[in-house]
Each structure stands twice: as C-alpha cells, then as structure tokens.
Amino acid sequence: MTTTLIIGGGSGMGRALAAALLTRGESVVIAGRDADRLKRAAVALPDGDLRAHTVDLADEETIVELYDHAGPVDHVVTTAVDVRDAYLPVAALDPARVHAAFDAKVVGPLLLAKYAQGRVAESLTITAGFNAHRPAPGGAVIAAANGAVEALVRALAVELAPIRVNAVAPGWVDTDLWDRLAGDERDTRLAAMAARLPVGRVGRAEDLADAFIAVSRNGFTTGSVVHIDGGQRLV
Ligand SMILES: NC(=O)c1ccc[n+]([C@@H]2O[C@H](COP(=O)([O-])OP(=O)(O)OC[C@H]3O[C@@H](n4cnc5c(N)ncnc54)[C@H](OP(=O)(O)O)[C@@H]3O)[C@@H](O)[C@H]2O)c1
Known part of the structure; x- marks a missing residue:
C-alpha cells in the first residue's frame, strides 16, 4: 500500500x-509540533490507516525520530510554515522569528532530504508560495523562504535522484493559517482577494491536496514548481 508522510x-x-x-484507501502519517492538533485532526479525518507523530522541523533529532516511526514511505510532503511575527516590515523583524520561518520552510525540508535516501521511495514535495513572485510590503521573510524553496527543489532533484523533488506554490487558500494571520479581518481579506482573482475565488485546501497528489505521483515530474494560485501571480 502507498504510504505518504x-x-x-x-x-x-x-x-x-x-x-x-485516506479516502483513496492509502496509508498516511501526519506530523507537526503540536500533539493535540494532531489528535484533533486524527479524530476528524476519514477512517483508515492513519498514524500521527510529533516533529519539529527546526530540530534534526526529531526528524530522524519521525522517519524511524514512519518506516519506509513512498512520498513525503511538507506544508509546514511558522508565520509567527514573520509578516512584519523589515524594520520590525526579530532575527529569531526569521530563523524559525526558514527552519519550517527551508532548513527543515533540507533535513528531510538529508535522511531521505533509503527511507523515501519516490518523491519529496515542498510547499512554496506565490509571494516569491508577487511580494507585498511586510512579506519579505516568507517571500525569501518561498524563493529558496524553488531553488532548493531544483538542486535536490539532481542530487537525490531517482527520488523526485518538486514544489507546489499556492496562492491565498482558505485554511487555519488565516485565523492567525488576519484574525477578525480574515473573511473580509479573503473575499477581497477572491474578487480580484481570475478564477473568482480563493483556494480551498482540497485544491492543494489535488495538486500534491498530482505532483508527487507523476513519475516524469522532478525539479518543478507547480503554481496553484487561481492566477494570483497575474493580478
Ligand atoms: N494558506 C495560504 O493562503 C497560503 C498561501 C501561500 C502559501 N502557503 C503555504 O502553504 C503551506 C501550508 O499552509 P496552510 O495554509 O495549510 O498552513 P497551516 O494550516 O498553518 O499549516 C501549517 C502546518 O505547519 C506545521 N508546522 C509549523 N511549523 C512547524 C515546524 N517547525 N515543524 C513541523 N511542523 C510545523 C503546523 O503545525 P504545528 O503548529 O502543530 O507544528 C501546521 O499544521 C505553507 O508552507 C504556507 O507557507 C499558504
């Protein structure tokens, strides 16, 4: 059975x-820092072969522990991002928060790659983002991290072969992230963006799930950045 971490x-x-x-009947291991968040997710997810394990992409030891817990896997996908105090004017940035953002999006994925040989059979997919191409003031840290992800997947695609390494770059997607980013303004900001986009709506988490599946399963795709952004880079 196919297993995805x-x-x-x-x-x-x-x-x-x-x-x-899980709906397709595949095996899944979900991971993140917060054990309670993982438990809540596990309760709400469809029945199936699901395991959960904590990991902090800023901590190399926990990455090795996660791989040991998961056993051999076919695909690894990371969507991790730590945006706490990362969206600020550069004059207000705390270097510790900049490092935390890069740990989740860039250094952690590099460490996932470091231990992938012999543990990952087919693919590693890392999540980038549209703002590497369409930055807004206050977004320098995540824009730089997303740009780094794009360079990273090209480099890893040649070094980790035959493991395929790709990035998916979302535009604005209506997820839990927006509760933390926008608070009470969440719905207003998402609706305003929806009105601007060629597709007339912001993304749904399921749009991105479809993309991760397509990219990770396509045996002829490596070193690619696939933009799933409703046209957000164009407007
Ligand atoms: N939503 C959007 O509009 C949007 C737009 C462009 C790009 N993106 C990108 O899309 C990806 C997914 O976003 P999302 O909206 O699904 O965000 P989300 O709901 O906030 O999910 C992020 C996940 O990352 C985990 N995480 C954060 N830091 C971690 C760390 N150091 N180690 C391990 N896990 C960590 C979090 O769990 P714990 O806190 O439990 O660790 C959380 O489950 C991100 O890379 C984001 O930058 C999102």
Missing part, C-alpha cells in the same frame, strides 16, 4: 491531503 498534516492543506489519501 505529511509534515503539517494536522491542519490546512496537509490535513486536506491526508483526508484525500
């Missing part, structure tokens, strides 16, 4: 991916 699987796009794979 999803870091970030306790919420948002990662949880939607877990739901889609």
